[in-house]
Amino acid sequence: GAVVSQHPSWVICKSGTSVKIECRSLDFQATTMFWYRQFPKQSLMLMATSNEGSKATYEQGVEKDKFLINHASLTLSTLTVTSAHPEDSSFYICSAPSGGYTDTQYFGPGTRLTVL
Amino acid sequence: AQRVTQPEKLLSVFKGAPVELKCNYSYSGSPELFWYVQYSRQRLQLLLRHISRESIKGFTADLNKGETSFHLKKPFAQEEDSAMYYCALSGGNMLTFGGGTRLMVKP
Secondary structure (H helix, E strand, O other): OOOEEEEOOEEEEOOOOOEEEEEEEOOOOOOEEEEEEEOOOOOEEEEEEEEOOOOOEEOOOOOOOOEEEEEEEOOEEEEEEOOOOHHHOEEEEEEEEOOOOOOOEEEOOOEEEEEO | OOEEEOOOOEEEEEOOOOEEEOOEEEOOOOOEEEEEEEOOOOOOEEEEEOOOOOOEOOEEEOOEOOOOEOOEEEOOOOHHHOEEEEEEEEEOOEEEEOOOEEEEEEO
16 A cells, blocks of 8 residues: 655654654655654644645644745655644644545654753 | 534453443534544554444444434454543544543453
8 A cells, every 4th residue: 555654753842952853755756645653642633735746735723934845846845843832732644635635644653842 | 613522531341341432422414523542652543434334353333413413333342442532523624532541441
């Protein structure tokens, strides 16, 4: 089946620095990818929809200037957490649909971000 | 607005017992519903979707539009079914997840 990878799998950074997380579809092309955030003991929350060749669509309450999304190619989307703060510490997961826009989603393994 | 509710955070059963993980949704249109599973230290993966009406690993789920439910069922739980289960609704270009239910199957 389709595989989505994320890099890095975990990262620790200092407050005020920026962190980039990559999401790649390894064996299929994805014009759309989704970024989720998962707080401890809570469900996945959709942050934004990444669109290849155009601007990302952010969910209400998500700061677009803080969470920069770039969908540079049909197999790569990046999420950059700018000027990270401890409250940004979380588990970030990306997904890509196998076919249509909201078709079966394939999830990356997630990235654990800890901001000190 | 679309919403998915999984009322039970934890469900504990003995091996061989029937299992039902509840999922209720609210959505004004015609929804697509999914169950995703996350085994320990593994990524989230699709378990089944209501459109395909298939049974995966012995699990089934029927969409009940009258009750706006999509409960996940299995007649005889196995220890390897222990995992986190998420119900999700796809509608209006969004995938909304329920809060998840942790299923623990005891020997």
